[in-house]
Amino acid sequence: MSSIYQGSCRRCGYKSVVFSSAYGSVLVDEPTEATRGNITRVGRFFLVALRHPGEHYDLARTGFTWRQLFEQGRFIRTRKVACRHCGMLFSVRNLEAPALGCSVITMIALAVGLISGLVSGVLARKVAGGVVVALAVSYVTGVVLSIVVQLYAWAYTRMHFGERGREIHGHNACPTCRSRAWRSAESLFLRYLCPSCARRSVRVRMVGIS
Ligand SMILES: [Zn+2]
Ligand SMILES: [Zn+2]
Numbered sequence: 001m002s003s004i005y006q007g008s009c010r011r012c013g014y015k016s017v018v019f020s021s022a023y024g025s026v027l028v029d030e031p032t033e034a035t036r037g038n039i040t041r042v043g044r045f046f047l048v049a050l051r052h053p054g055e056h057y058d059l060a061r062t063g064f065t066w067r068q069l070f071e072q073g074r075f076i077r078t079r080k081v082a083c084r085h086c087g088m089l090f091s092v093r094n095l096e097a098p099a100l101g102c103s104v105i106t107m108i109a110l111a112v113g114l115i116s117g118l119v120s121g122v123l124a125r126k127v128a129g130g131v132v133v134a135l136a137v138s139y140v141t142g143v144v145l146s147i148v149v150q151l152y153a154w155a156y157t158r159m160h161f162g163e164r165g166r167e168i169h170g171h172n173a174c175p176t177c178r179s180r181a182w183r184s185a186e187s188l189f190l191r192y193l194c195p196s197c198a199r200r201s202v203r204v205r206m207v208g209i210s
Contacts, residue, residue, distance in 0.1 A: 002052040004208035005080070007089060007185065007192060014196035016089045019080045020210060021186055024050045024098060026062045027074040034061040042093060043171050047076055052210055069098050070153060073161030076168065081182035083174035087193030087202065089185050092172040095165035097153030105145045113138025 002023070007016035025047040031039050038058065040047045050058045059066070069075040075098040078091050116137040121130020158165065173180050176195070183190070185204055192202040 002210045003186075003206050004210060005186060005204050006207045007082070007202045007204045009194040009196060009199075009202045011199050011201045012194060012197035014194050014202065016202070016204075018207065019089065019185070020052070022077055022079045023052060024055070025076040025078060025093070026050065026059065026064055026069060027076055027095075028062050028064075034063075042168065045168065047093070049078075066098050066100070070100060070156075073157055073164055080185040082185045082192045082202075083177060083179050084181040084183060084193070085179040086174060086177045087195040087198070088174055088176045090175055090182075092182065093168055094172075095157060095161055095168050097150070097157045100149055100153055105142060105149065109138045109142035109145060112141045 003021045004018055005021070006018045008014065025040070028035060028039075028046050028048050031046055035048045038048055038051070038061075040049065048058065048062050059069075064072075064074060073095060075096055076093050077096045078093045080089055081092050082089055113134045113136075117130040117132075117134025120133040121127055124130070174182065183192075185192070188204060188206065190204075191200045192204065193200050194202045
């Protein structure tokens, strides 16, 4: 699920472009026939967007797998941000690790939970107690495993592709005033600077879901 947002100023009526929440892209070596029309150039890099909800289809057209994106440092996350100086909304891109092994983590978590539930249920001779333990242990195991895997992926990407990550990050700046100070544009609680009337009166709202 991907949310669609728009900023609007309650003082002057300014409306920002409509934008979606963060999305992933694949760093490819060069454009091909299969990826034509879906390529963004950032410095010397070519990025193919993984458009929601057809991410797997877009990924297949690049010829890479999720695992290769991780191992070869090819996953870019794009976020919309608001410039702290002029209020313009723009995109920033960073090299990150894609979320890995969700289904494997879920299976391990369920298995560990099931075994703990069975053992405690048999020991206490209570079925309900066993079910509660199974659910609780599954949940905690899933959360802990996800954190460990993400930390590992983050460290791996920084260690092997640190220079590439810094180069991509180096292209991030406000297109209007070149400022490199920004804040996430996805917060629904903050007020942003209006690029039109220069007052802090822009609110971002969710205007749809894709
Ligand atoms: Zn700016
Ligand atoms: Zn305004």
